[in-house]
Amino acid sequence: MVSPAVQQRAWGERPNVPEVREIDDLDSETFVRDYVNKFRPVVIKGLAKEWASRISFDKLASHLNGDEKVQQVLSEPVPELVPDYLERVGNAGQLYLRDFIEKCRDPTSYLQAYAVDCTGPLEFLTPTGSERALLPKPARKRPRNYEPLRAFIASRAFTDWHYHFADETLTVQLVGEKELYFVAPADAEAFLAHVRKDAGNNQITGISSGELAKFSVFKAKLNPGDVLYIPVYWWHLARSNAPSITTAITFKSPLHIAADIRQFQVRAVCRDVIGNRRSWKFIPLMLLAIPYALLRNLFTRFDPREAKPA
Numbered sequence: 001m002v003s004p005a006v007q008q009r010a011w012g013e014r015p016n017v018p019e020v021r022e023i024d025d026l027d028s029e030t031f032v033r034d035y036v037n038k039f040r041p042v043v044i045k046g047l048a049k050e051w052a053s054r055i056s057f058d059k060l061a062s063h064l065n066g067d068e069k070v071q072q073v074l075s076e077p078v079p080e081l082v083p084d085y086l087e088r089v090g091n092a093g094q095l096y097l098r099d100f101i102e103k104c105r106d107p108t109s110y111l112q113a114y115a116v117d118c119t120g121p122l123e124f125l126t127p128t129g130s131e132r133a134l135l136p137k138p139a140r141k142r143p144r145n146y147e148p149l150r151a152f153i154a155s156r157a158f159t160d161w162h163y164h165f166a167d168e169t170l171t172v173q174l175v176g177e178k179e180l181y182f183v184a185p186a187d188a189e190a191f192l193a194h195v196r197k198d199a200g201n202n203q204i205t206g207i208s209s210g211e212l213a214k215f216s217v218f219k220a221k222l223n224p225g226d227v228l229y230i231p232v233y234w235w236h237l238a239r240s241n242a243p244s245i246t247t248a249i250t251f252k253s254p255l256h257i258a259a260d261i262r263q264f265q266v267r268a269v270c271r272d273v274i275g276n277r278r279s280w281k282f283i284p285l286m287l288l289a290i291p292y293a294l295l296r297n298l299f300t301r302f303d304p305r306e307a308k309p310a
């Protein structure tokens, strides 16, 4: 049963939501040419099937010796439920990972742990040599802003609308199903302006279905073993209605995309840097990166605001 508070969250459920393209295989060159440089999401079906077949809640629990704590439990995915959540699990930061996993097995629970650093027991969720070989080469470049590997462990998951800045993501579904929704870049600026005036912010909560209905929404459905590429700056939301384990592998965006001034997110950051004296050290970087991106994009003639998911 989905809690009433969750039912009120808007993620784009409506008839005939177009789906992100699904493909069966992908080599590194095609990945960069047709997806990263085109700023376009894609689902690679079953790319991590082997890896997913070795991950489960039981196996994760068996790797724990009992002392490990969840590095960070995000507040209950649904803010309205936070008081109830804290009453049930105590101080979220103090929760033992083993207890957390036990609580995830409770079909009435609505919990989500977010590990920013997959070390210790969560190293088990890290791709090994052979699994890494599955992933396109750019996925081996260290990200600018995010940890290279994060994990989302949940009884039921809800990560509200946000986008990533200057880094790309490969979302690897290991346990359970998950749906991700996207707002097309053509709508990105209006989307944020509509819900919040502060265009420097990369996340929002609580958009209503009525508001969301004004925007083009796309959907990707992930089964265990599927890998989803989430391009930088694409607004997205994730949800699942059953226990799930997902990892996010993050890698550096190519500079001509990360610093493309045609994207409002880049302009918003420039405004922040100029307006905030403490960030002035970034001005030389901006002065190099933005002209480089402009020049490079002159030759590619590709406008990321027109990127389409299919």
Ligand SMILES: O=C(O)CCC(=O)C(=O)O
Binding pocket: 152, 157, 158, 159, 169, 171, 178, 236, 237, 238, 239, 246, 248
């Ligand atoms: O899997 C999730 O719950 C969140 C995934 C996501 O939105 C992300 O990697 O940024």
